[in-house]
Amino acid sequence: MTGILAQIITITSFGNEYLKNGKLTDFYPQNSTFQHCDYVDFREMKKKNIFSSKKEITVSKNPIEWFEYLKSKNCKKLRLFYQTVKEDDHKMAGFVGGGGNWFIETINSTHSDFWISRWNHDKNLTEKPWQVTYGKAIEKRPIINQQLDxxxxxxxxxxxxxxxxxxxxxxxxxxxxxxxxxxxxxxxxxxxxxxxxxxxxxxxxxxxxxxxxxxxxxxxxxxxxxxxxxxxxxxxxxxxxxxxxxxxxxxxxxxxxxxxxxxxxxxxx
Structure with a gap:
């Protein structure tokens, strides 16, 4: 399993626990899926005012803040959603960004938003070289909540x-x-x-x-x-x-x- 996929799974699982019970212990940055990450933040494309163009704005500086942010927006649950990119996705699975797209679906009462990760490797950082951003790639779409038998x-x-x-x-x-x-x-x-x-x-x-x-x-x-x-x-x-x-x-x-x-x-x- 790649580190990218492991982290998405972890955030989804622990996020659901937080949304239900409002607390977590020993999660961030202690969880092993964050061990090589300099930071893990969450961003949206927003306008500062009606006259400006959209810019990438950090809405949460870490996963715990993101869970708090989602809860304040009445998010109900988190779900995984996988999107095939090519027929031979398996051949690209070992490369950052390859192997298809994994999204975290944030489910609200009437719609879902979909977040995807972007991993940047900083060679100047030796112990924790990965800088990770989850961006809201798709917003206010019909709920998928994919369930398989x-x-x-x-x-x-x-x-x-x-x-x-x-x-x-x-x-x-x-x-x-x-x-x-x-x-x-x-x-x-x-x-x-x-x-x-x-x-x-x-x-x-x-x-x-x-x-x-x-x-x-x-x-x-x-x-x-x-x-x-x-x-x-x-x-x-x-x-x-x-x-x-x-x-x-x-x-x-x-x-x-x-x-x-x-x-x-x-x-x-």
Missing amino acids: LIQTRENLKTCLEKITEFAYKETTENWGKIFETARETLENESPESDFYHNDLIIWNNYDLQNRQLLMSASKAFVFGGMGSWNDMWFDKKEIEEKYNELSSELYDTMMKSITCAINKDKME
Whole structure:
């Protein structure tokens, strides 16, 4: 899982907790998804007066302030929304801004706004080189609140993982086969998050076990990146190369749906 996606998931999960209960402890900047960030702020395009053009205005200097801001605007809940950009999004997943677009949908009574992140790397900052801004990209649109069937989504992911596990063992290395096999087994694990790097990714108690299994399975199957990743492979035989691309695209799409499904079906209703 990329750091960009992990942070969006975290903000969505903890934001819903704040909107419901009005408080959070040990979230920002302590959460592991912020560990390499110099700052994480939130901005909108606004006019200073009726005669000026729109400018980017910081409305919240950090996620906690943003949750307070949303609550003051009567925001009801946060949801993930994924937008496919290209058919081969999985090939660009290892690059900043690649792999499709992830939005945080902020749901109000009559409409939704959609926020997207922008990551800037400052080479002069060694310990925390990333400067992150979430901007309101779309505003006052019909509510989406995307909900996918949990049982069907789990079955789809399981099927994808079974197919790509078989392919990996046969055509690549045992290591890749084990990665996909572990991801599939996570769908049945009673403690799916126990060995995950971001052990503070979400508020685990706010999600049923099947949701957590789905989220962790998809996360452990996230092998798409740059050099040395699953993307960094090719095959001499055309039919094997085609199968590799087909399975990779199918898995990536199913993973994105699995993450959306797992996070958007919480206990916060």
